[in-house]
Amino acid sequence: MSITAEPATRLGPFSARVTAVEPLGGLALVRLGLDPRTALGQPGQFHMLRNVSGHDYLARPIGLIELADGVGFVVDPSSAAGELAGPTLELLGPLGTGFDLSPVRAESTLLVAAGFGLTAMPGVARRHEHIPLIAGLRQTDHVPLLGLLEGVTIVAKMIAPELVTAPLEVALATGQYTQVLAAGPSGLGVAVAKICAEHQVQSQIALEAPMACGFGACYGCVVEIDGEWKRCCIEGPVVDGARLVV
């Protein structure tokens, strides 16, 4: 398995207008006036986003979503990141490593994603219809987030405090799956990687970490990879799960 980085094609940030903000239960889908052919990278990669008229001093790492009719992202409007709802954003990216989709087969690959990690999966689902997904949601009013995942087959929907790891154990015990792609909070990523290792199933894990730059300069986003603190924006965010269970 090779997880590779797509080079960003632009040195500086570029601008995008927010074209619509649509309620998504307790969350919001922010649509951007961008061409998906040029703006998006691989599923799992991220952009640094900043509202040019907002309060945030620095940009935030956000995964853009490949929608059926454009490009967008999801925010919690009640959080500090809610100011990314527009009207004009600066974006830098795509950055970091994305999922290696070459070994993915809908019949033998399982997706596991929780929270904002779910937004990494539409790009995978678009290329592999009926791919199975175990979804984790923080609260019931986040369930509409699943509407973005057209084409996936949801095999389990867990709402906190229920954990995605329980149905993952059951699914891997069937022996059907040879590959797991997971995205979500880092604690979830490590737990999924360990379960996959126990079942001798390969895993690619998209990690989350706060970032100041997104391109390796600040060393603020370190996570434990290979038993050491390494930069999530450079080594990841998508890493081979085996590197998380050293």
Next chain:
Amino acid sequence: MSITVGRLSLAHPLLNASGTWDAIEAHRLFGEATPGFAALVTKTVTPEPRPGNVPPRLASSRQGLLNSIGLPGPGCDVFVESLLPRVARLLENTPIICSVGGFSVDDFVRTVALLDGHSDCDAIELNVSCPNVESGCASIGGDAGETERLTRAVRAVTAKPLFVKLSASVVDIAAIAAAAEAGGADALVCINTVKATAIDRRTGKNWFGGGGGGLSGAAIKPVAVHAVLACREATGLDIVGVGGVESADDVRDLLAAGAQAVALGTALFRDPSLARKIAAALV
């Protein structure tokens, strides 16, 4: 707009602040190792490898960034043998200023002596002002006598241009600057991040895993301007002004205060092309 700072000749007055740029990753991601920098200042290298501080290492602030990174790095041997030559190959003719940190005079002397024999190192910056490590850097830079002793000891093992990076989180920065001059420094770098921290509202305790932190960004620009003015009055040394620079006007302010060169830091995180834009605006 060529300038000379600390005996180092530069094509223009803009460079990066230490710890705010990875030339290798920038080259891989953007195709340019040092876009718009007249010189590259490396991340601080320490004698031994360091993992850096336990996360969390970042905290947001309305007018800047709080960080507690803790000088992670491969140690001076790996830096000198492999990292520095690799960076130099990418930079071609852009000078490299190697930032050096340590926890004792001997630490600094060992690393500087290694760098002195390396043709890829054009100048040395002594980081005596990092607020994020448990001892050493900032405790030396907080004391005039220690600063003079360190600078003198390092001066004895290198003829390369020697810069001393100061902290504003001291009682009297002018006294520290004068001590660096007495020890044989060629230039001052004013300023490092300002000591600061954040509170974890869930626990009421320090947010940072590594303890101490530093504030950078727009909030500290007036502090940097004051420090440059104070050091200009106290010494005859050249000065690199650092702190909250985001625009050509910010650069002009620091130059007017007495700096010969200006370094960009946190603002590069949101726009890695900023040095080029500012350089164009300065012409």
